[in-house]
Amino acid sequence: MPQDKKINKKKFFYLLAAFILAAGEGVVSGQSFWISNDNAAHNLVWEEKLRRRIDFLADSLCEGRATGTRGATEAAFWITGSFKEAGLLPADGTYSKSFMTAGGIVGHNIAGILPGSRTKPCDSYIIIGAHYDHLGMLGGKMYPGADCNASGVAALLSLADMFSAMKDAGRAYGKSIIFVCFDAKELNMAGSAAFWKMIEDGALSDPVSGEKITPEKISVMANMEQIGSSLAPLASGRKDYLIALGNNTLPQDERKLLSQCNRFYGTELELSESYYGSSKFTDIFYRISDQRVFADHGIPAVFFTSGITLNTFKTYDTPQTLDLGVLRKRIILIYHWVEKLLG
Numbered sequence: 001m002p003q004d005k006k007i008n009k010k011k012f013f014y015l016l017a018a019f020i021l022a023a024g025e026g027v028v029s030g031q032s033f034w035i036s037n038d039n040a041a042h043n044l045v046w047e048e049k050l051r052r053r054i055d056f057l058a059d060s061l062c063e064g065r066a067t068g069t070r071g072a073t074e075a076a077f078w079i080t081g082s083f084k085e086a087g088l089l090p091a092d093g094t095y096s097k098s099f100m101t102a103g104g105i106v107g108h109n110i111a112g113i114l115p116g117s118r119t120k121p122c123d124s125y126i127i128i129g130a131h132y133d134h135l136g137m138l139g140g141k142m143y144p145g146a147d148c149n150a151s152g153v154a155a156l157l158s159l160a161d162m163f164s165a166m167k168d169a170g171r172a173y174g175k176s177i178i179f180v181c182f183d184a185k186e187l188n189m190a191g192s193a194a195f196w197k198m199i200e201d202g203a204l205s206d207p208v209s210g211e212k213i214t215p216e217k218i219s220v221m222a223n224m225e226q227i228g229s230s231l232a233p234l235a236s237g238r239k240d241y242l243i244a245l246g247n248n249t250l251p252q253d254e255r256k257l258l259s260q261c262n263r264f265y266g267t268e269l270e271l272s273e274s275y276y277g278s279s280k281f282t283d284i285f286y287r288i289s290d291q292r293v294f295a296d297h298g299i300p301a302v303f304f305t306s307g308i309t310l311n312t313f314k315t316y317d318t319p320q321t322l323d324l325g326v327l328r329k330r331i332i333l334i335y336h337w338v339e340k341l342l343g
Contacts, residue, residue, distance in 0.1 A: 044162050045161065066135060067191075076108050088160055099190065099191065113177070115208045124174070126342060128224075129291070130156040145317055155330070173342040177338070220300045222301070243305050244271060244273055269330065
């Protein structure tokens, strides 16, 4: 079967499930209320699907995904195909946004946009990001980067599936979503810096309205990195936890949304807004990932992670070390949190 027909068939079944479940739950346009049961979205993410995605990115085909390598190109093409499958639209006709690092290496950010409404263009955006690059091959050994950061990319793709399918099922959002997989995070966050510069220079346009996407139109940025492990629990020792740094950058009335969603939708994760209780390490860790450039320019930015583990930057950061059940719960919580911010 041709690839495009495979994609359409897959999309059809996702949407069919969403429509059937949504019809039973009274889903309508707008999210100004709290929905008590949202299985239509939850059923679009499952552990085996997460495993397949992480397995691909951590496979030898991608060779550790170092920026500028053949393996990174394989990953970029695969992410682009996943964006198309989810129904995301390219800005300015292309998903790939190329840039050059300080060392002269060409990188490629992959970006797709989900318009918030079918009837009128939205003039405000939420950015959901995760870097896809990693260390590549060093000393003849491959660094697969399953947690860092195939887990974040898998989470981002799941969110794209969920929001796209629920929009097709009849929901409308007050903001559009920009999904972006950053390259060159491991090269001094060159990818996120280049993407911000595109926004700052007015070089990114809305695929529906054609209007420039400028800094004042970005309401919040959510970044996910190393989000698939349960190997570095908080003080309680629970495996089902989530660290969310930068929640204090949100407007005051939005700072309780994450904990409210956690209770209301039954994810019941142990949440922390600090990096293991240390204000110093919270500040340091918050500034070493791709939300940094957005926060530095006054954009509220929240960083979701499950923390550094003994596997980080090791050859044994493999899919087998991840906790996909907990990762699924984290994705569901972030989905509802973003949904409330969309308005």
